[in-house]
Amino acid sequence: MGRYNLDAHRVQRHATSLLRTYGNQHSLPSPWFAAVSQNPPPQILTRPPLRRPQRAGKRPSQLFKPVKLSYEEDKLRWEYFNDHPWELARPRIVLEDDGRDVEKTPAMWDWIWQRQSARPLNGESVIQRQAWLLRNTPLTPAAAYDKARKELYRVRHAQETERRIAKEEAQATGAFFGKGPLEVGMHLENSAFEDWKAWAIKESMALKQMQSAAYTGNEVEEADAGPSEQNLQEELQVKEIADAVPGSKRGQEVKGGAAIHP
Amino acid sequence: MIIRTLPLRHGRLAVPKPITPSTLRTLATALDRPRFQPATASLDANGQSPSGGRTLEIRDPTDPVAQNFVFLQQQKALHKPIGSAVEPHYKPHDLIANPPSPKDITLELLMASQAHIGHATSRWNPSNAKYIFGVRGRDDPIHIISLDVTAAYLRRACKVVKGVTERGGLVLFVGTRGGQERIVVRAARLAGGCHLFSKWTPGSITNGQQILGACRKKVIDHNDIEVLGFGDQLERSAALKPDLVVCLNPLENYILLHECGLHNIPTIGIIDTDANPTWVTYPIPANDDSLRSVQVICGTLGRAGQEGQEIRRKSAAQGMWTSMQEHGLQPPTHGQAQREKEMREQEAMLAQQEYEEDARTVASEELEPVAKEDSLPYERDRPLSSEELAQASESARHLADWETAGVVEP
Numbered sequence: 001m002g003r004y005n006l007d008a009h010r011v012q013r014h015a016t017s018l019l020r021t022y023g024n025q026h027s028l029p030s031p032w033f034a035a036v037s038q039n040p041p042p043q044i045l046t047r048p049p050l051r052r053p054q055r056a057g058k059r060p061s062q063l064f065k066p067v068k069l070s071y072e073e074d075k076l077r078w079e080y081f082n083d084h085p086w087e088l089a090r091p092r093i094v095l096e097d098d099g100r101d102v103e104k105t106p107a108m109w110d111w112i113w114q115r116q117s118a119r120p121l122n123g124e125s126v127i128q129r130q131a132w133l134l135r136n137t138p139l140t141p142a143a144a145y146d147k148a149r150k151e152l153y154r155v156r157h158a159q160e161t162e163r164r165i166a167k168e169e170a171q172a173t174g175a176f177f178g179k180g181p182l183e184v185g186m187h188l189e190n191s192a193f194e195d196w197k198a199w200a201i202k203e204s205m206a207l208k209q210m211q212s213a214a215y216t217g218n219e220v221e222e223a224d225a226g227p228s229e230q231n232l233q234e235e236l237q238v239k240e241i242a243d244a245v246p247g248s249k250r251g252q253e254v255k256g257g258a259a260i261h262p
Numbered sequence: 263m264i265i266r267t268l269p270l271r272h273g274r275l276a277v278p279k280p281i282t283p284s285t286l287r288t289l290a291t292a293l294d295r296p297r298f299q300p301a302t303a304s305l306d307a308n309g310q311s312p313s314g315g316r317t318l319e320i321r322d323p324t325d326p327v328a329q330n331f332v333f334l335q336q337q338k339a340l341h342k343p344i345g346s347a348v349e350p351h352y353k354p355h356d357l358i359a360n361p362p363s364p365k366d367i368t369l370e371l372l373m374a375s376q377a378h379i380g381h382a383t384s385r386w387n388p389s390n391a392k393y394i395f396g397v398r399g400r401d402d403p404i405h406i407i408s409l410d411v412t413a414a415y416l417r418r419a420c421k422v423v424k425g426v427t428e429r430g431g432l433v434l435f436v437g438t439r440g441g442q443e444r445i446v447v448r449a450a451r452l453a454g455g456c457h458l459f460s461k462w463t464p465g466s467i468t469n470g471q472q473i474l475g476a477c478r479k480k481v482i483d484h485n486d487i488e489v490l491g492f493g494d495q496l497e498r499s500a501a502l503k504p505d506l507v508v509c510l511n512p513l514e515n516y517i518l519l520h521e522c523g524l525h526n527i528p529t530i531g532i533i534d535t536d537a538n539p540t541w542v543t544y545p546i547p548a549n550d551d552s553l554r555s556v557q558v559i560c561g562t563l564g565r566a567g568q569e570g571q572e573i574r575r576k577s578a579a580q581g582m583w584t585s586m587q588e589h590g591l592q593p594p595t596h597g598q599a600q601r602e603k604e605m606r607e608q609e610a611m612l613a614q615q616e617y618e619e620d621a622r623t624v625a626s627e628e629l630e631p632v633a634k635e636d637s638l639p640y641e642r643d644r645p646l647s648s649e650e651l652a653q654a655s656e657s658a659r660h661l662a663d664w665e666t667a668g669v670v671e672p
Contacts, residue, residue: 007523008543014526028588031432032505035425036528039418041543048392066383066405069396097352099370178663 009044012036076127079145087123126152201232357554358444361452361561363569364420369409377412377548377555380405380535390539393547405535412548416559419530419544420566423506427453427570429585430484431505434458435560436518439511445557445564446510453567456504467503467521474501481591484578490602491594499590503527508563510556513537532559 007014015033051060051067081088105119119125126148133144167177179187320328352374362371372378380386380394383403395408426433433455437446443459450457466473479496481489507522509515512531519541522529531542532550539545549555577584594602646654 004540005520005523006540007526008519008529008541011523011526011528011543018526028586030505031429031585031587032422032426032528034429034585035422035431036543038425039421041528042415042418042545044539044545045389046392047388050391050394064391066391066394067396068403069398069406095352096374097350099368099372099374 004045006044009041012040073127073131076130076145077123080123080126080130080149084123084149090122092122092124093120121152121155123152201229204232205229354554357557357561358448361445361448361565362558363565364417364424364562367413367416367420367562369413371558372409372412372548372555375555375558376552377558378407378409379549379552380407385536387536387538390533390535390537390545390547393533393539393545394535407535407547407549412546415544415546416548416562419508419546420562422528422530422544423453423508423563424566424570426506427455427567428573429570430574430587432456432502433506433508433567434504435508435510435564436462436515437510437556437560438462438514439556441553442510442556442560445560449508449560449564449567452564452571454571455567462515462518464517465521466518467525467527470503471500477501481589484583486575486578489599490606491599492591493598493602495591495594506530508560509542510560511550512541513550516541530563532556 012033015029019027019029047064049060049063050065051063053060101119129151130144130148133139133147134141137144139147171177322328378395381404383397383405386394386405393407393411395406397403398406423433433450433453434457435446435450435453435455436458437443438459438461446457446459463473479499479501481492481496483489503525504527507518507527507529509519509529509531512519512533513536519529519531528543529541530544530546531537533539533542533545533547534550535547537545537550539547546559548559574584
């Protein structure tokens with residue numbers, strides 16, 4: 001064959017022919033010769049058919065391509081996680097110990113509340129529970145889904161209550177916690193707004209200076225000496241709610257990017 | 263009048279009683295004697311314990327180290343039942359410290375080690391279609407490798423490694439990806455072979471005389487004891503070529519595998535769904551990206567090598583050769599062997615003398631302090647000024663806020 005280098009596959013054959021051609025009665029094969037002769041390398045580059053005919057008398061399509069694996073639980077997963085997308089956000093540990101978890105689980109699950117040591121309680125448990133109910137009880141698919149998910153709701157409710165009580169107890173005994181996600185979000189928004197305000201002041205000052213420079217007539221002495229940071233800040237503060245950028249009629253004008261921002 | 267415990271101040275009860283072992287709550291498993299003394303404390307006439315186990319002699323029981331050890335052993339025995347009972351679980355170091363044996367190859371072990379996870383379907387090599395169980399995933403589908411195929415091919419590779427080491431062959435374990443160093447070294451040690459975890463220098467086999475010409479070579483007999491007298495013969499000979507190469511990442515070691523093919527050396531390799539199975543003699547279809555799966559496979563092969571070595575050593579101890587090797591060396595004359603032995607002894611003596619001299623000079627030298635009294639060895643040890651302190655505390659407070667909020671990772 002042109003493209004394939006099959007030297008690795010033919011080591012034993014090559015060694016045999018070398019011994020036959022160049023060897024004499026005293027020549028010894030390499031230490032690997034006996035082991036490789038007794039354990040011949042496997043067949044390579046064969047493409048057995050991987051699919052079964054779906055209809056009698058009809059050849060399966062894509063006969064030599066690997067099949068797509070599908071399980072009944074996939075449909076249940078699709079339904080459940082579409083209804084409960086945030087269950088996907090819960091972190092899952094996929095690390096296994098010895099791969100024999102099945103031997104440690106009880107054959108009969110009475111309800112999802114049953115604690116199984118070191119097994120996580122999440123959406124996947126609901127799916128497994130639902131599948132078990134469908135296999136072992138006369139419930140309809142919808143009824144099994146309702147039963148399984150409501151069992152998890154009880155568990156989640158209990159967990160959240162526990163967490164809340166624990167937090168209250170801790171606070172009662174003197175613990176304090178850092179900022180929650182909402183507070184952190186507010187903090188970030190505030191600092192972003194302050195940055196924008198400083199930028200906006202600079203921009204307004206620059207604009208007013210440009211405008212005053214463009215004016216070629218006699219300058220009339222005014223009480224206030226042009227735009228100052230103080231006035232601008234006051235103006236901005238007063239107008240914060242009224243003419244805040246999102247609320248204004250014109251909306252936010254695009255001022256550009258990094259080039260303009262100080 | 264209220265009589266209190268005045269007498270106790272002056273009586274014999276004023277002195278606190280020493281704590282005797284009986285006053286302490288002891289558990290049945292508590293030991294009163296050092297752990298390393300045998301229970302029966304009876305030795306044979308030859309001074310060996312009757313069970314044949316190893317006994318440690320305490321040279322000086324009053325030594326503080328020995329006493330600490332005894333105390334530690336007693337405390338451990340006392341507190342062992344207290345606390346949680348930790349169930350057996352996966353310990354990553356266990357795969358290296360105690361690799362599984364070919365007998366322990368099960369589908370559950372391979373699945374737990376993520377050996378079935380292949381690459382994205384678009385990256386596959388169709389040559390290894392028959393090792394693939396199926397496709398899994400909707401948006402980014404991947405190939406799943408058949409674990410029964412993996413187990414079968416791995417067992418065959420183990421038999422080959424065992425057969426090679428049984429006959430005194432040299433196995434080279436190669437794993438050049440990061441994190442594979444430890445298992446490669448461990449497997450090589452078990453099989454009595456060689457390891458490589460850095461880049462393979464192209465030409466190490468085809469141009470071995472040049473690249474590996476300076477490597478030390480030695481001749482050992484069937485009992486693995488060095489035989490002297492071959493010095494000048496070995497100088498002229500090229501470096502040894504391995505009899506079998508185990509490669510944990512064939513995709514990155516094509517040159518090595520090509521050289522092995524040129525020199526008719528059989529190879530074993532972990533073939534992922536995107537690798538080429540024709541590059542190696544014995545492919546093992548498995549996940550080569552997971553360190554755990556690589557450790558299981560390499561560890562198993564190392565154990566198989568160890569089994570072969572055991573067989574060889576047992577036969578050698580009985581004076582039986584499992585295999586003869588064509589080495590092309592002439593037996594040395596008695597004079598040559600004697601000369602080499604004397605040279606070695608001389609070198610050893612010289613080295614010992616140098617060592618003793620160094621030790622003497624180090625002991626006798628008065629080392630001057632490098633730093634002066636006023637100067638500090640490191641700039642960071644200088645005491646901070648008040649401004650620097652204030653700055654540091656403020657930034658620390660900000661950082662602490664952010665850390666507790668979970669915005670910045672500590």
